[in-house]
Amino acid sequence: MWFRALFALVACGVFTVARAGEISYSQDIQPILTNKCVACHACYDSPCQLNLGSGEGVLRGANKSPVYDGARTQAQPTTRLYFDALGEEAWRRKGFTSVLDPQQGQAALIARMLELGRANPPEANAKLPADLDISINRDNQCPLPGEFEAYAKRFAHAGMPFAVAGLTDAEYATLQAWGAQGAPVEELTLQPSAAEQAQLLQWENLLNSPGAREALVGRWLFEHLFLAHLYFEGGQPGHFFQLVRSRTPSGQPIDPIASRRPNDDPGTTIYYRLWPIQGVIVHKTHITYPLSAKKMARVKELFYSGDWNTDQVPGYGLQRRANPFETFQAIPVRARYQFMLDNAEYFVRTFIRGPVCRGQIATDVIRDNFWTLFQDPDHDLYITDASYRGEATPLLAMPGQIDDIGDLLGLWAAYRDKRNAYEDLRRDAYADATAPDWSTIWSGNDNALLSIFRHHDSATVRKGLIGEIPQTLWLMDYPLLERTYYQLVVNFDVFGNVSHQAQTRLYFDLIRNGAELNFLRLMPPKSRQGYLDDWYQNSGKLKMWWDYSQADFKTPTGLFLPTEGAKRVFANQLLKRYDGLNVRSDPLNRCLGAHCYRNGLPPELRNAEQALSRLPGRPAAGLKVIHQLPEATMLRVQMSDGSRVVYSLLRNRAHSNVAFLTGESLRYQPGLDTVTVYPGVFSSYPNFMFNVPALEVPGFVEALEQSRDQASFERIVERWGIRRSNPEFWRYFHDLTVYINETEPVESGVLDMNRYENL
Structure with missing residues (x-):
């Protein structure tokens, strides 16, 4: 099959194929895989664990066992590329199947997958068939070579690249020629x-x-x-x-x-x-x-x-993992906290963006957008009061080290009670301390102000205060920051069983609650109950009674804030007071005058941003199109000189509370959803893309404003959208990475398209 397709195309003169000896994996093959495959096949969420980002990953091949399995009763063996095995034979012993070796008289599995995709391409610029499951939670079949014929008959439209514009003729021919010469792989080191x-x-x-x-x-x-x-x-x-x-x-x-x-x-x-x-x-x-x-x-x-x-x-050992505060207590605590503060964006990124590549169970317990502040070391009692630190340290141990399913509830209750005992200790100790004021908030560098946006099962963090004033803010001290890092990064095992994962994520719920209670102490005492009731509506009140410690409703704040609207007044003062640290002035989302665009823009882009600024601040009850928008939409604005500027339209979903790991749909308040407009690429996982000439942006925004249902939104998609089936899809998709490389070169990397929707 390799040879028939290849020679037929050569005979027709469609293209010229280099001699077999001239095909280089690193120079000819990996660039094709990077361009057409890595967007889905990288990290732990690669379908069938097939990672095509390196020669080692290609040689490793595929495995039917998914890494993401929140219901497994036993921890599974780790299969980290480069770490847990090295070389093809070592991976075979771990249950991985080659996708390169011809078997049973048939071409290699990767070749057959590509042939299937080429034989059944999506209709250009059309929506994919409704019965084709492209969701992130789809059941990947991962056929073995002997199972491929049955797979191809049952899933004719599930060839590779999956449900997206395919390879060019030249790319396909190069891969065919490479296969014909035996698919040699050399690692580019x-x-x-x-x-x-x-x-x-x-x-x-x-x-x-x-x-x-x-x-x-x-x-x-x-x-x-x-x-x-x-x-x-x-x-x-x-x-x-x-x-x-x-x-x-x-x-x-x-x-x-x-x-x-x-x-x-x-x-x-x-x-x-x-x-x-x-x-x-x-x-x-x-x-x-x-x-x-x-x-x-x-x-x-x-x-x-x-x-x-x-x-x-x-x-x-177990105790050393569970309580790093004890393990490293000999190191001055101020040094540990200050190191993390100096690089706060990095540390928050590690538990917001890694080490997992997806995790709705974790993100279910955070709001869709919030700001994060940090307690100044001079006002953190864990830093300044050795006696308090001695009492607190034993209570800071974290669960997840024992993964006994039979004792899950008992393990969880024990650590929850420890955490609540710590919160009670903290509340009483801070009640006797100086009332919190502006000096309580650390302002050492531009890591001091962070914004987090959740995109369903992933999230992103950036320096600066982005978007409208959010419903909640976090104030993290050293015990919170360190526990979050150890719980979600150091101690988290993505290959672990259901007990480990449940304990880890349940404790993250307590961390969020602790950060909210810390912030609440900055508010006037009489306003705190109202904010807490707003954050924990309906079933959240049951969680407040069942799992959380009592908030401080009495201790005065050192800030002079009105009882009514205290949070908004605080946020506005925060924006003014820390303007020098805030790397985002954000006129698109917080316009204070007639000119709602960034400084220094050419006229056509000023007009575009002025139009885009009409979208934030309007709930979905009034701006109906929000119901049609996915989590993270990329807007590519094409300038008249041929350049382009990229914006992210972020959908912020509203919830009555985020106090539970499951049942999110029961707590969803769709009429309160909003949109944030961000200049740049804000998510690793674009859900859709529009390409709009700059002069048409006002018309694009007007069409969004007038859209009332799916039919009217589909007309917008037909005119400006880049569907998965667009013949130019990959050029537009990878241009997002090119744009990151131009604007933030250190942060550049291939984006993930597993969540690109069928609009």
Whole structure:
């Protein structure tokens, strides 16, 4: 089949195929996979675990067991690329099936999938058939070679690329020629430059410095940076590194220790090493962190400038994982908190955007948009009061280390009660402290103000206060920030069973509640009950009674705010007071005058933004089109000079409360949904895209305003929308990544299209 299709096209003169010896995986094949496959096949949510972002992933092949399974009773073996096995044979022993080897006289599985897709392409620019399931939770079949014939008959429209515009003739021919020569794969290995190598060794030397104090700091830093895509000041663009534990020291090839969690017992002597990240960078896992001489000086200042010391390093185990406050108590607590504050956007990104690639059970317990602030270290009693810290530390242990399903409720209740005992202790201690005022809020750098937007089963965080004043705000202190990080990042096992996952996410609900209660203390006492009732409507009141500790309704605030409308007054004062730190003035969503656009724009873009500013601030009860919009819509505004500007239209869904992991539809308040307009690409998972000439944006906005039902919205899609079946789909889709590369080059990565909707 490889040869018949290939030779027929060559004979017809459709294209010329390079000689077999000229086909290079790294130069010819990986670019095609990156362009047409990686948008779905990357990270843990790759259908059939087929990761096509690297040669190792292609050789690994496919596996029927999904990584995301919230109902499994047993934790499953980890299958992390590069870590849990290396090489084709090692992956076969772990149950992965080749997609490259011809079997039973038939072409390789990947070739047959591509042939099936080519034989049944979607109708150009049309909606996909209604019976074709493209949802993220679809049941992927993952056929073995012997099962393919039955699969093709039953799922004729499920070839590759799945439910989207397919390969070009040239791409298809190149893949066919590659298959004809045996589909050889060579790994394109990233090598650090000389300048990067020098900085890399400096960091490895610091992290592996001899001595108990140095070992403890190195361990803490590793547990806080293991998820980062690290890059060096002055390094090569596109070069990123990850911090790993290796059996080998600097100067030798890295031999990574593939423990299930980064704080599991390594079982041997370890060395912290910086390992080049291989394969295609995808946006959804690309959580960046810079390394520089300035950053190293800051680490030394925070962790090594004092006279503290320790003569031993704690061991590993359940209790050490459950309570990092005890494990690392020898390290000055101010240093730990300040390190996290200096890089607050990174740390919030790790638990908002990683380590999972999707997680509705987790995002169900956060609002669709909210702002996050941080408590200043000088006003955090856990930092300033050693006696209070001693009482609080034992209560800060986190669940999820024991995954016994039979004792799930008992385990959960024990940790919930500990948390509530801590909240009671905190409430009483702060009642005796100085009343909170503006000095309570940390303002050390532009990480101080963050905005989080949820997109159903994913979420995004950005510096600055974006959008309208949200329903809730979070105020995080060190115990909250550190617990959130350990609970959702360090200790979370995406391969874990239902008990582990349930405990993890139930505790996240308590974390959200704690951050809200912290903020509530800034409000006038008489206003607090009203805000709490608004945040926890209907069934939320039952949760308040059953699972949460009592809020502080008595202690005065040090802020001079009116009882009525206190939150709005506070937010407006926050915007003015911290204007120098707020990297987003956001006139599109918070227009205070007649000119609702950013400064310095050409006239056609000013007019476009002026029109777009009419969308925010209007609930769906009045702006009906919101009911038709998906979570994250990309708007590509085409300028008259050929350039383009990208905006994100974010749908903010309203809920009576977010206090439960399930039953979201029962708490949904669709009439209160709103839209936020963001200049740039705001989600790793675009749900749809419009391409609109700048001069037509006012007409586009007017059409949105007048749309009342699905039929009228479909006319908008027909005129300006980029459907999955659009022959130019991939050019438009990848142009979003190009735009990120132009505007935020360090953050650039291939976006995910698993959630691109059939509008």
